[in-house]
Amino acid sequence: MADSANSVETLGYHTLQELGCASGFPSAVRLEQGACAVIECIQEIPCNPCETACPNNAIKIGNPITNLPVLDADRCTGCGVCIAQCPGLAIFVVDMGYSARAATVAFPHEFLPLPNAGDRVAVVDRTGAVIGDAEVLGVHNPPANDSTAVVRVLLDKRLAQHARGLARGESTLG
Amino acid sequence: MRSVDVAVIGAGPAGLSAAISARRQGADVLVIEQNPKPGGQLIKQIHKFFGSKEHGAGIRGIRLGESLYQEALCTGVRVWLDASVFGIFDASVLLVARGLLENKSASKYKVHAKSIVLATGASENSVSFAGWTLPGVMGAGAAQTMINVERVLPGKKTLILGSGNVGLIVGYQMLQAGADVVAVCDAQRKIGGYAVHAAKLSRAGVPFRLGFTVSRALGHAGVSAAEITKVDERWKPIPDSTEQFDVDTICIAAGLKPYAKLALMAGCRMVYSGILGGWVPAHDRCMMSSVPGVFVAGDLAGVEEASCAMEEGTLAGLGSARFAGLGEPGEIAELSHRAEKRLRELRMGRFGDHRQHAKNLIVEALSRG
Numbered sequence: 001m002a003d004s005a006n007s008v009e010t011l012g013y014h015t016l017q018e019l020g021c022a023s024g025f026p027s028a029v030r031l032e033q034g035a036c037a038v039i040e041c042i043q044e045i046p047c048n049p050c051e052t053a054c055p056n057n058a059i060k061i062g063n064p065i066t067n068l069p070v071l072d073a074d075r076c077t078g079c080g081v082c083i084a085q086c087p088g089l090a091i092f093v094v095d096m097g098y099s100a101r102a103a104t105v106a107f108p109h110e111f112l113p114l115p116n117a118g119d120r121v122a123v124v125d126r127t128g129a130v131i132g133d134a135e136v137l138g139v140h141n142p143p144a145n146d147s148t149a150v151v152r153v154l155l156d157k158r159l160a161q162h163a164r165g166l167a168r169g170e171s172t173l174g
Numbered sequence: 175m176r177s178v179d180v181a182v183i184g185a186g187p188a189g190l191s192a193a194i195s196a197r198r199q200g201a202d203v204l205v206i207e208q209n210p211k212p213g214g215q216l217i218k219q220i221h222k223f224f225g226s227k228e229h230g231a232g233i234r235g236i237r238l239g240e241s242l243y244q245e246a247l248c249t250g251v252r253v254w255l256d257a258s259v260f261g262i263f264d265a266s267v268l269l270v271a272r273g274l275l276e277n278k279s280a281s282k283y284k285v286h287a288k289s290i291v292l293a294t295g296a297s298e299n300s301v302s303f304a305g306w307t308l309p310g311v312m313g314a315g316a317a318q319t320m321i322n323v324e325r326v327l328p329g330k331k332t333l334i335l336g337s338g339n340v341g342l343i344v345g346y347q348m349l350q351a352g353a354d355v356v357a358v359c360d361a362q363r364k365i366g367g368y369a370v371h372a373a374k375l376s377r378a379g380v381p382f383r384l385g386f387t388v389s390r391a392l393g394h395a396g397v398s399a400a401e402i403t404k405v406d407e408r409w410k411p412i413p414d415s416t417e418q419f420d421v422d423t424i425c426i427a428a429g430l431k432p433y434a435k436l437a438l439m440a441g442c443r444m445v446y447s448g449i450l451g452g453w454v455p456a457h458d459r460c461m462m463s464s465v466p467g468v469f470v471a472g473d474l475a476g477v478e479e480a481s482c483a484m485e486e487g488t489l490a491g492l493g494s495a496r497f498a499g500l501g502e503p504g505e506i507a508e509l510s511h512r513a514e515k516r517l518r519e520l521r522m523g524r525f526g527d528h529r530q531h532a533k534n535l536i537v538e539a540l541s542r543g
Contacts, residue, residue: 008369010384012358013376043369044523046481047224049232065226066523085232087222088370111350111378128379146234148222165377168349 006042013126014040016161024059026073028096031160035078035095035104039069040164041088053085080152083108084145093152094160103160104137106152114139114149115166122167123155130167132159178204178252179498180491181268181287183259183436186214187480188472189293190242191487193251195509196291196494199501203251204285206268208258210275211323213239214295214472215315216480218322220350221343224368225520229481236322238480262440265290265467288498289467291490292437293483296430296451296473301335304390310397314344314427321351329423333400334358335388339367339479341427346374348425356419359383359402361409368525389416391424400424430477440468445539449532450476456540460510461490462497464540469494476536478529482520488513 008014019025024039031038037058039050048061050069058075059082061067080093083106093106105123115121119136134155141149155163180196182189185207197203211217219235230238246253256276261269266287271280298313305311310329314336320326332353334345337360345355358375363385365372372382389403389411404415431452434444442455443464455463455470462469471490472483492510495501521530 006369008372009364011376012365012372012380012382014369014373040373041370043525045224045368045370045525046226046520046523047231048226052227053232064519064522066519066526087224087232088368089374090370124377124379126373126376128377146222146237168378 008042014042018042023068023070026071026076030073031094031096034097035080035093036073036076037071037078037080037082038092038094039071039090040092041069041086041090044068047087049085049087050082050091053082055079055081080106080140080150083150084148089148092164096157096160098154101157102154103157104152104154105160105163106150107165109149109151109166110147111166111168114141115151121153123153123159123163124165124167125162126164131162132156134159134163175267175284175286177286178202179288179500180204180291180494181206181285182291182293182491183268184214184293184295184472184474185209185212185243185253185255186293186295186472186483187216187239187242188474188483188487188490189214189291190246191484192291192293192469192471192491192494193246194242194249195488195491197246197249197251199492199495199506201495201498201500204287205246205251205253206257206259206270206285207253207255210256212243212253212255216242218318219480220322220347223480225481228516229484235480259436262290262436265440265465289469289494290440291469291471291487291494292440292455292463292474293470293472293487293490294433294436294474296477297433298426298430299428301388301426301428303388305393305397306391308391308393308397309395310393310422311391311424311426314340314425317423317425318344318347321347327351327353329353329397329421331356331419331421332423332425333388333402333419333421334425334427336360336427336429337362337365337367337372337382337384338427338429339371340430341425342367342371342375344425344427345380346371346378349375349378349380353423355380356421357381357383357402359386359388361385361387361405383417386417388424397422397424430473432474432477434474437463437468437470437474441465442468442470443540445536447476447532447536449528450478450536454536456536458540459489459514459537460493461486462493467494467497476529476533482517485513485517485520
């Protein structure tokens, strides 16, 4: 498992290409069928909360704990419980089957102030570049998330494989 | 003179775990911590931890520190906060000053212990460059203490030097606290920390400058800009490669070194391990140093992370109880065996293999005598 060639280590962000080959990435066909977790974790680090977080046993790490997470996309219901349980904030839920043109993406969000449902927001890709706007469908932040809010947005389907967060607002310090 | 079975110095993840496991073997345990708050570095780790469920993965470090402390108190461990050990004699007598921070004058105590666990942690490395003494140049750990413990923002615009996990995490937490992070630079060509931490910064729009180091801090009363310069494979500056960023803070995350003053005072033999942060006390698999009855754990025994510190603490606590003549040897052996197994698992993979190797060398160094 020579992952030393991962471009994330020289770029600071994952490329879709390197993620596409990873064990946590569902197929395009599966994403069209409805909401599914997308796990962007391709380094062998000692971490496994996603495995126990999943109520459907769709994420497998096993022993040793440094194994990469393997997603069983057929078992995944896209419930999103894993999003806030991943300490690396590396799990997203994408639903390409929302409508013919629109998709939803849910991602972890740990900056204040939190957006509200109905807000129009600018979304960023993995590099932090603003790639378009989206409508906030919901902000899920129950006590079990311990302040890692899960923000679900509705956006143009073509953005769904790229949108991974909200644009960081103007500095609160002005 | 007060007498205890086991004295633990340091109430971080290693020290508290050692205290809990020694107490469970029936030892009368006293933890001595120089800070007024227990938890060691956990008191400022507001991010969710990696690791497995049994190491508190998914739980924010601050809560982990608090729960270890409560567990220690519930099992009957005594904890002295705001108490500094300033002398250690014959591997059994400690001189302690209590109340320095709260009362400005300390009460002094002599404590006799049958065995001692040193869990004194580590200190930050610095990097010197022109202007590095200007206010605004600080350790990343110091910045993290300011934002997460004291709730004071050290600056509005920050440059981070060092892309290891500390640099990445502190960069993210500076953003959360409301500062801008203009860049993370590192003389290495690859990001040192976890990709998932780097990815969080990238999503927030923070650029990486790999192969760059800080060459100069500019400013008069404080930092007003940071100049970074590209370096070649031998870390020699490449001419005309400088970039300048307007910043008021430069956070240095250049690694940690074991804080070994008490280990040296106790007479522990030291071995050098670059991978584990520098000079560390040689120790055996049960974490006993070259001085019988003096155990080491956590970052002092080699800089790693909190999960390893807790497991090493567990081993040291079991060993110290056994050394004090307590506990049931079969049970201690079984519990130690399990902790060792978990440690080996934590030290697997590309972020762990080299640490396991370095640890093996330290154990071998001690057995060679």
